[in-house]
Amino acid sequence: MNRFYYIARVRIKRKEDQGKEYFGRGVADLLHGVDEFHSLNLAAQHMGMAYSKAWRIVKQAEEALGLQLLFRMRKNGSRLTAEGRTMLEAYEEAEQAAWEAADAVMEKYFGGGADGKDPGNAAPA
Secondary structure, eight states: OOSOOOOOOOOBOOTTOOSSOOBOHHHHHHHHHHHHHSOHHHHHHHTTOOHHHHHHHHHHHHHHHTSOOEEEOGGGOEEEOHHHHHHHHHHHHHHHHHHHHHHHHHHHHHSOGGGGSOTTSOSOO
8 A cells, every 4th residue: 555645637638729728527527417417507516516617618628629529409408429428438548547557656666556546536436
């Protein structure tokens, strides 16, 4: 068991994008919520976030990636686009690989990498 706590983070954006916006864990959590509730508003509420903030986060991520993540159906809610689902799956796989790499390095140098994960549950399941 090592004595350290660490966080593995993946952030995705287009190479040519010079802005600060990106696709990361927060956007992924929102998309999971939309997938579950079929509504960005309900996903935001479930996360304790204002709808306006959720809308801004998704819009900024879409701009950073250059693709549409959500199909907005107005009063009928939202759903993930095919590109949104693909990006979410790729992000989850990349984040899992980052955690596994961090665990391996920490275990190599300090033993027991699995105990070092983020106590805030930022690590993927």
